[in-house]
Amino acid sequence: MKNIIYSLMAIFMSLSMRAQLTDLTTGVWNLEKVVINNTDYPFPNTNSLITATASFHNNGFSTSICNIFNADAGYSSSSISIIGATLTLGSCPTTNNDEYNQFENHYFGTFWGGTAATGFYQNHTYSITSIGQQLQLTITNPNGDQAIYWRAALSTTENEVIKENVSISPNPFKDFIQIHFGDTISDFEISMYDMQGKQVFNQVFRKEKSVKIHLPDLEKGVYLFHMKSKDQQISRKVIKK
Structure with missing residues (x-):
């Protein structure tokens, strides 16, 4: 027993x-x-x-x-x-x-x-x-x-839906990156930083389901992509080729 x-x-x-x-x-x-x-x-x-x-x-x-x-x-x-x-x-x-x-x-x-x-x-x-x-x-x-x-x-399922609903492509990228959301997102901010912590991009968006960011003059290398809204925060590494 x-x-x-x-x-x-x-x-x-x-x-x-x-x-x-x-x-x-x-x-x-x-x-x-x-x-x-x-x-x-x-x-x-x-x-x-x-x-x-x-x-x-x-x-x-x-x-x-x-x-x-x-x-x-x-x-x-x-x-x-x-x-x-x-x-x-x-x-x-x-x-x-x-x-x-x-x-x-x-x-x-x-x-x-x-x-x-x-x-x-x-x-x-x-x-x-x-x-x-x-x-x-x-x-x-x-x-x-x-x-x-x-x-x-929150349930694990809810969290998985949040992560699956955000995609960044292409990665590596040449001139632009496209961010797709499963649903329309309101009031969010996208920032990008180089590996020394310098901000190379920042913009606030009000209501979007897809965002295209043009970065043709960005130097080749690895960058930190960061998206922040009221309900979620996502950080990914992206590569400029």
Whole structure:
């Protein structure tokens, strides 16, 4: 009987850990705050045009405020291991005592390790807690600092539909890229960055089902494509040939 109980407990724990990894890579997470040296730094939320989000996928993740942190990463049921990362080099509006740039310094610099002598921290742990109809994601860096995110509980199927509904072609491209959406998307922004973090394209679109971006003068190389809307955030690597 004990062996049966232990086996059932092991199966339950395995399913729970697998569910946590699925929750991590489902939907878009909204950043609430970072906790640095036991001090809370809430996301300002004073400018409706600036949001703080994170989106995790099978081979890495991207998180953005005014700048974009894009990382190649691997996951376990409770850890995130960053293999390589890039951060764009833009600036937020300097209103309200420069609160957004200061928050980015806490988030990208101190929490993720952008200002650390050794570069971005490689190893983080995470946990996901269900609170009512919301999920809370807590990521902890090697120093014990934390980033707290929230999102509504979504099904895996809903997340797969979001990803499948966005396609970028051709890739590699020569003069242009075409972005197709399964449904009409409203109020979204597309940006592109080179591997040094310099922005090479940015445009806001209001209501489109397909977008064609002409880039004939762009130098050959690898670029980060980033699309952000209210409901989703997608980052892909594209190649100009």
